[in-house]
Amino acid sequence: MTSLPQPLVNRIPTRKTLPRALPRLAAALLRTARPRQWVKNVLVFAAPGAAGVLIVPAQLASALIAFTVLCVAASAVYFLNDALDVVQDRAHPVKRHRPVAAGIVHRPLAFALAVVLATAALLMAQAALGAKTMGAVGLYLAVTTCYSCQFKHIPVLDIVILACGFVLRAVIGALATNVPVSLWFLTVIGFGSLFIAAGKRSAELATLQEGAAGHRQALTAYTRPFLQHIQTVAALVAIVTYFLWAFGMAAAPAQAAHTGAIVHSSTWLQASTIAFVLMLLRYSSHVLAGGGGAPEEIVWRDRLLQAAALIWTVLFVVGIYG
Secondary structure, three states: OOOOOHHHHHHOOOOOOHHHHHHHHHHHHHHHHOHHHHHHHHHHHHHHHHOOOOOOHHHHHHHHHHHHHHHHHHHHHHHHHHHHOHHHHHOOOOHHHOOOOOOOOOHHHHHHHHHHHHHHHHHHHHHHHOHHHHHHHHHHHHHHHHHHHOHHHOOOHHHHHHHHHHHHHHHHHHHHHOOOOOHHHHHHHHHHHHHHHHHHHHHHHHHHHHHHHHHOHHHHHOOHHHHHHHHHHHHHHHHHHHHHHHHHHHHOOEEEOOOOEEEOOOHHHHHHHHHHHHHHHHHHHHHHOOOOOOHHHHHHHOHHHHHHHHHHHHHHHHHHHO
16 A cells, blocks of 8 residues: 655644644634724714614614624625635735634635635525515625626726725615615715725735736736825815715704604714814825725724714714704
């Protein structure tokens, strides 16, 4: 009987090594699911929050379910993305440490978990939130899957699709709670997301430099001045539309008769525009320094940005709920 080469024998799990390998695999799967990026899904609270219905227990419960569904759906996309990009990630100075790129999580397992999580998200949405919300979640999965497979290689379209993903999060929150969503508010989210997406590409250019083309084909068509121009335009549109929305809401109080929640007129909502601008300026400082590649990391680590976000949240909540 031919014996196996010694290095191969050492890689075969045994009863002694298997118990130690399982916690490592579980930790790697959790990392691939990207729980730190679930913070993006708080956008599901934007529409019901702006409509003043989160004080209604049933509406709050629906929003929380929508948040959970989106976290599961987003993790499905992360598993798929890492499985598809394993070769490119191994050439990246940071992404090469991702579990799939590092060989800790095998590609077939990542593909399988992507399917399982996507199916679970759709079933949860259908069971708890209805067919319309399930359709929106399905659209989110379709758009983000197309992005992972092809759209991220097409210049400009790649950052537009990233921005659309954020808008869909807000739309899912509106559908889950059955509230109308302002076109101004969606415009703020869309262009704010475009601002972040352009900053992400700018940071990738700064980090990878000559190796940018090997990591992402679309980067060959970008320059940092062009991306900074996109950021400037996106930030200006987001600021102007937020001002229009906030001052319009404060000047025209409305009653949400179908829920019983009241949207109050308040100068606090107008004051929130200041904190909104400060958040964009603070985030811009990170992007100009080449640190916009991981937006969620900036949110978790920057205390000044967190303080501005907290002030904005307080002003927004007081302005809406009076």
